[in-house]
Amino acid sequence: MNNPEFPQTFKDFISLNCDRARFIQDYLKAGGLDSTIISLQGKNHIYVKFQAQHYNPMFRIKTVIAHYDRIGIGANDNSAAVFCLMEWARSVALRQAQGPQEHNIRLIFTDGEELGEQGGVEEQGAFPLAQTFRKLGITNDDIYVFDCMGRGDVPILAQAKIPPNVPTQFLTQYSKLEERTKKILQSVSNGKWFTLPVNYSDNASFIANGLPAVAITMLPSEEVQQVLNGQTPQTWTNLHTPQDNLSSLNQVAFEICYKIINALAAQKTLL
Numbered sequence: 001m002n003n004p005e006f007p008q009t010f011k012d013f014i015s016l017n018c019d020r021a022r023f024i025q026d027y028l029k030a031g032g033l034d035s036t037i038i039s040l041q042g043k044n045h046i047y048v049k050f051q052a053q054h055y056n057p058m059f060r061i062k063t064v065i066a067h068y069d070r071i072g073i074g075a076n077d078n079s080a081a082v083f084c085l086m087e088w089a090r091s092v093a094l095r096q097a098q099g100p101q102e103h104n105i106r107l108i109f110t111d112g113e114e115l116g117e118q119g120g121v122e123e124q125g126a127f128p129l130a131q132t133f134r135k136l137g138i139t140n141d142d143i144y145v146f147d148c149m150g151r152g153d154v155p156i157l158a159q160a161k162i163p164p165n166v167p168t169q170f171l172t173q174y175s176k177l178e179e180r181t182k183k184i185l186q187s188v189s190n191g192k193w194f195t196l197p198v199n200y201s202d203n204a205s206f207i208a209n210g211l212p213a214v215a216i217t218m219l220p221s222e223e224v225q226q227v228l229n230g231q232t233p234q235t236w237t238n239l240h241t242p243q244d245n246l247s248s249l250n251q252v253a254f255e256i257c258y259k260i261i262n263a264l265a266a267q268k269t270l271l
Contacts, residue, residue: 009083010083014079014246020070021111024086025037031086032093033048033050035049040132041128043111045129048107048108048109050089050092050093050107054100054103054105055104056102058271059102059104059268059269059270061140061142062105062106062264063106063144064085064144064264065202065213066078066081066082066146066147067109067110068110069111069113069125072241073246074244075246076235077239078146078147078149080150080151081147081150083254084149084150084257085109103266110129110202112124113126113147121204121205122208124204126205126206127209130205131209139210142269143211144213144216145213146216146261147216148217150218151235152220153192154193154219154220155185155188155193156216156217157178157193157214158198158201158215158217159198162174162207174207180267180269181216182195185216185260188259188263192221194219194224196228201217202215218253218256219235220250235248
């Protein structure tokens with residue numbers, strides 16, 4: 001666990017005795033950002049409070065989600081994505097004094113994603129969060145889920161399972177969101193990206209509530225071919241086992257994750 005590539009703060013975050021929700025809030029606070037807990041059905045989601053200057057009402061809001069709950073160490077699932085997004089958020093706060101930094105990103109760290117593995121999408125902590133979005137009329141966001149972003153060099157757009165008989169409007173919105181996502185992955189990877197079938201993440205909760213959402217993950221190049229051949233890659237075999245640890249990660253995955261969130265921040269889609 002003494003990998004010099006990763007800072008001590010990340011190692012602290014993946015330690016088994018870490019209070020993850022408290023760590024996230026304290027880490028953001030130390031970087032100049034406030035956050036608040038959204039408690040829904042016993043799960044505590046963390047909403048990052050950016051200043052109003054970061055939002056332009058002319059353009060679409062981009063809701064970015066990463067679950068912070070885990071099974072075991074969870075270095076890749078999902079500590080890597082959460083830590084990368086926290087670092088990005090802190091960098092935004094650091095640049096505030098330089099003037100307006102519009103990014104239109106709504107950043108939420110969710111709780112209870114792993115419960116979906118046990119009892120279906122309705123058990124996910126994000127399911128009542130998606131219901132709340134719909135009740136509040138938040139239906140025009142682009143929703144991006146970052147999951148397992150700490151291992152590999154190839155960004156993957158997950159192939160979503162769309163429920164039957166969904167409205168045409170949903171299919172149109174989802175198709176446009178996919179196209180915007182593909183352009184971002186293309187731009188950050190020099191064309192080295194794939195769309196593959198992936199086990200669902202928090203995007204499933206939003207899709208089940210009629211809100212288009214995409215999930216992005218990472219894989220090593222050699223493991224992409226395994227998936228194409230119908231095999232389960234080592235990255236996915238590691239999940240929820242002691243092998244999902246620091247030594248399984250690589251720095252380039254974090255760098256690509258950071259490029260993706262920066263590209264999302266720069267993206268401007270008119271309402």
